[in-house]
Amino acid sequence: MIYFDNSATTKPYKEVLDTFVTVNEQFYANPASIHEAGTDANILLDRARNQIAQIFHTDERCVIFTAGGTESNNLAIFGISKANTHKGKHILTTDIEHASVLEAYKSLEKEGFEVEYLHVDNSGVISLEELKAKIRKDTVLVSMMHVNNEIGSIQPIEEAAQIIHANSRATFHVDAVQSFGKLPIHFNGDNGPDIITISGHKIHALKGTGIIVFRQKMNINPLILGGGQEFGIRSGTVAVPQAVALAKAARIAIENLNAAKVRYRNWHKGLIQFLSKFGDLIHILSTNSGVGHIVSFSVKDLKGEILINALQDRGIIVSTSSACSSKQKKTSHVVTALNVDPKYKNGVIRLSFGAFNTDEEIERFKTEFTYVMKELKGVNL
Ligand SMILES: Cc1ncc(COP(=O)(O)O)c(C=O)c1O
Incomplete structure (x- = not known):
């Protein structure tokens, strides 16, 4: 065959599966526990977080493990828009985003946010002129996919970032689920995104794993409340084997x-x-x-x-x-x-x-x- x-999804790398099994067998303690087994699990988690932080040249506290691209996108969209209502309620995205972005925007529209969409040309690329015309002082969030999952079109992230950052205080969220490991994607000051979202199962890691990475610490409302794990941004006992396996797949992706x-x-x-x-x-x-x-x-x-x-x-x-x-x-x-x-x-x-x-x-x-x-x-x- x-x-x-x-x-749609990838077969996990053998090394990634081996890592997942080994960490499950040997480091199954809760990383938040203060006994030695918990501390050991936490060391592995920290190492995985550090590896992701190094890939993106950002601080470790800016890397949050989630349960996939959908959750990462939802966290970016609801978390940023709701934490910034004092700055405005105007949010922008494109016509061709993944459902995990479009449905979140639709839901915010019902809650009173003003949503606008950027159209694409016949090859699936936005117009920077339209972005310039639609970005406003009270825009608080722009979500744009780097690579489209259906046709593979690439958005001009750098140029879009320059326009967004020069004309608003908006957070620029880039869904890099289909581009990570296939195209370079980085934070690049005002010439790049503020938030990047990634899914594990598109890069030969496990399904139900993802990451949200921030350019710098920012005000974000959590989606999941509880014990305050992941710096209070994503509560719930962290799935250490999944996180370690995902960091491994991410490193392989970058090397290749x-x-x-x-x-x-x-x-x-x-x-x-x-x-x-x-x-x-x-x-x-x-x-x-x-x-x-x-x-x-x-x-x-x-x-x-x-x-x-x-x-x-x-x-x-x-x-x-x-x-x-x-x-x-x-x-x-x-x-x-x-x-x-x-x-x-x-x-x-x-x-x-x-x-x-x-x-x-x-x-x-x-x-x-x-x-x-x-x-x-x-x-x-
Ligand atoms: C561009 C894009 N964003 C987000 C997602 C959602 O990721 P996940 O399946 O990990 O929830 C996908 C999955 O197909 C995708 O292609």
Whole structure:
């Protein structure tokens, strides 16, 4: 089986699983306990936190372990907007965010916040002019994904940060769930984000793990109240094995970043060339300016599920544009935002690569896809 659905989730690295098991077996004490076993668990937790802090050149107290990208995004959005109502209630995001951002914004809108959305062009990128026009003195939060999970478009984070910081006191939250380990992402003073959110299971760590990282200490309302763990920002006994495993996966991701970027870029380029041979039967959604590990396209007048099943029968696993929208059987909000011709709207397919994919698998895809297109569409390449 060839697995090309790494943007939905990844297979954990063996080293990460080994770390998880070892820490569970040997350091299962509560890191908040004052006995020696607790202290030992806490040392491991501190080390994991320190490793993440070093990756982002930030203070250890600015790294909070959570239960995933969704929780990290919710914490950033509710936590910052509610802690800053004295500065304003205007918040900004984009049309193509993940549901964990969009639903949080919708909920805040019902509570009386003024929400505005930035639109994207046909390649899924925001307009800096529109950002300039919409940012205000009373904007308290801007949330923007670095890489889109459905089409792989990359937002101009640095330029957006400059505009946001020059024109408002807003906190700039970047959802880096799909970019961490694939593209560099850092805090860079006023030229970068103030908050970065990450998910473990997209980088070969465990599901149900995530991180929120702050550029500097800031006022944030916690989502989860209790014993005051994680500097009072995220209560609950900290899952030390998960945190240590996630720090390991994050270090591997950073070590491999440059090589991964080149590998994915080459595959992306080769596949776009290959798909272009089918002419107007195929509409490519992920452009060359997007990230390398996501290739998204649509076959004219063909349902996505039909293509997915046909490829699955031939041992290849791909998905529709996102795991969330595939179950809901409706055109995704991202595809809608791109103004795609209706003929191509129902057949969006996403291939997303991870650390375990190989050159041979990409070649196999080309062979099997050619076969499937002959069967379903009668095309002879
Ligand atoms: C861009 C983006 N943000 C957030 C999330 C949510 O992360 P998690 O599945 O860890 O809750 C996802 C997951 O697909 C995502 O792609």
